[in-house]
Amino acid sequence: MNDLSARVRAFAEDRDWQQFHTPKNLAMALAGEVGELLAEFQWLTPEQAAMVMDDPEAAARVRAEIGDVMIYLTRLADVLGIDLVGAATAKLAEVAVRYPVELVKGSAAKR
Template sequence: MGSRSEAGSAAGSVTQLADQLRSFAEEREWQQFHTPKNLAMALSGEVGELLAELQWLTPDQAAQVMADPQAGARVRAEIGDVMIYLVRLADVLDIDLVGAATDKLADSARRYPVEIARGSAAKAPRS
């Protein structure tokens, strides 16, 4: 079971996925149901299903979950569901998902400089 797609760049892949999801919803006339609130709730539910797959595993078992064909397939499917709802929500809200993540990473780099944050899980104060 491969863990990485060969679909190309992350931004291109996300854009292509958003286009596919938008077409999928339009063909079924589901746009009426794809409100930001509904999509956020569906995303939360799918994250819960992903958590349920890992909930009672030890840290070592969780790190090796993809080595088990059945458990790995379930985790992969749940991550797929999470991605679908996240990409669809970003598309509906007209958010550049990769841009938002890049901006957030830059903010985190500012809040957690390497020389202070290395090896620490301490939360930085918001500024």
């Protein structure tokens, strides 16, 4: 993650884009990219969505959108000084307490 953060930061700095990379702008760009990822699945059945990577053209579009999402998320975390892996690890530990296996296995119900 550190290498990716450094590469994305350097990409922005080389282009003098850090002036535009405010948390608000990055969060909005991230939301836009997530919307583009969602559009790839919008009218698919659950079965089609599960098989999307079997279609080379659809797979390339999904891979590109996920790449965009990852880049913007990485840049936003870097600008805010958030360790993405640490944040995800902490959130996973928190959710594990809220949703213990013995109480929620096989259920999508919220607690």
